[in-house]
Amino acid sequence: MIGDARTGSGFGGLARYLHSGDRVAWAEARNLPTTDPDLVPLMMRSTAMLSKRVKDPVFHYSISWPEYEQLPKEQMLSIADRTLADLGLAEHQAVIVAHDDTAHPHVHVMVNRVHPETGVAWEKWKYKTRLERSLKDQEKELGLTQVPGRLSGTERDKSVQRRPTKGEQRLAERLDVSTLDRWSKDDVSELRGRLAPHFEAAKGWGELDELLRQEGVTLYAKGPGVILTNGERYAKLSEMGKRARKSGLEERFGETFDTYAEVRQTKRQQHRSYWDMAKGLRDQVARMGKTLREWVFGGQESLLDRLNRQSKPRQKRGFRRREDRDGPER
Structure with a gap:
């Protein structure tokens, strides 16, 4: 199971998003009399x-399963209720909404951080780690697919390939994607389930690129399409589900991927050109037979020289050596 979570300030916008379109499979309320998207935000x-x-009373998290794990409603509800209990939110107002617009099943949970009786706000310290730990425990107890976690420190399945480091990610950006191998069907299925919440949450190519980068993959253009790669293997973007198709994302983000990729590449080249310019200046000054310090200050006395000169001890005024005062010895 994959969990993703965040806090916010608006109940209305999130409620409209959860109930928009024809993707709602079912909805259940906790400590509320209704799931109505117009009434729940008011309550x-x-x-x-x-x-x-409290400035951000909204707590929103999602739980997604691999495509091959089609759980019944009762079990999905049980898992959601368990996460609420493990997080200490069992007595808080919550709405659980299941979506069926993707190949992988997933639910969203909107929770009010403020307790309905005490008025005390729920402590959100390390909430992502606590959510992940709850899901990992339930995977073991229920015999579900164990997805390696990034935050909770649980023991990873050694058969699952580790995620690349940041250095490996930067290396992947410089590789020729045409030399990469394809991910297997099982790997693509695992990747699809892990990345699904990010495709749901992203509001632009830049945000999506950053979320995927945190998962160890990067977006690249390959022919007319887009791929995801970790520097060694790749998968087509279209293999990530209906919500991850290039045309749909471009329409949703209001920007083509090609435009975004050009801007991203320009920024990377710009940083490199600044460094090249600095090295070129250094080499030009060296050919003139000068140091950078001499080139900057010219014939003027540098600040360092001035400080060194001023730091030398000086004789006190009105004091003369004995031989100067009494004249030369006879």
Whole structure:
């Protein structure tokens, strides 16, 4: 199972997103009398006003399963309820919404951080780590596919290939993607389940690129399409599900991937050109037979020389050596 979470300030916008379109398979409420997307935000907002200090009362997280794990509603609800309990949110107002617009099943949970009776805001310290730990424990207990975690420190399955380091990611960006091997079907299925929440949450190519980069993969153009690669293997973007198709993302983001890729490449080249310019200046000054310090200050006394000169001890005024005062010895 893959969990993704974030906090926010608006119940209404999130409720409209969760119930938009024809993708809602089912919805359940916890500590609320209804799942109505118009009434729930009003109720949650009224409860949130019990706390005068909290600025981000919305807690939103999602749980996704691989395509081959089609769980019944009762089991998906049980897992969602368990995460609420493990996070200490069992008594808080919450709405659980299942979507069926992708090949992999997933649910969204919108929670009010403010307790409906005490008015105390839920402590969000390390909430992503706590959510991941809850999901890892349930994977073992229920015999579900164990996806390696990044945050909770749980023991990883050695058969699962580790994610590349940041250095390996930077190396992947410089590789010729035409030399990469394809991921296997099993690897693509695991990758699809792991990345699905990011395709749902991203609002632009830049945000999506950053979210995927944190997962160890990078977006690249390959012919008329787009691929994801970790520097050694790749998969087509279209293999990541309906919500990850290039045409759909371009329409949603209001920008073509080719335009974004050109801007991204320009920024990378710009940083390199600044460094090349600095090295070129250094070499030009060296050919003139000068140091950078001499070239900058010219014939003027440098600040360092001035400080060294001023730091030398000086004789006190009005004091003369004995031989100067009494004249030469006879």
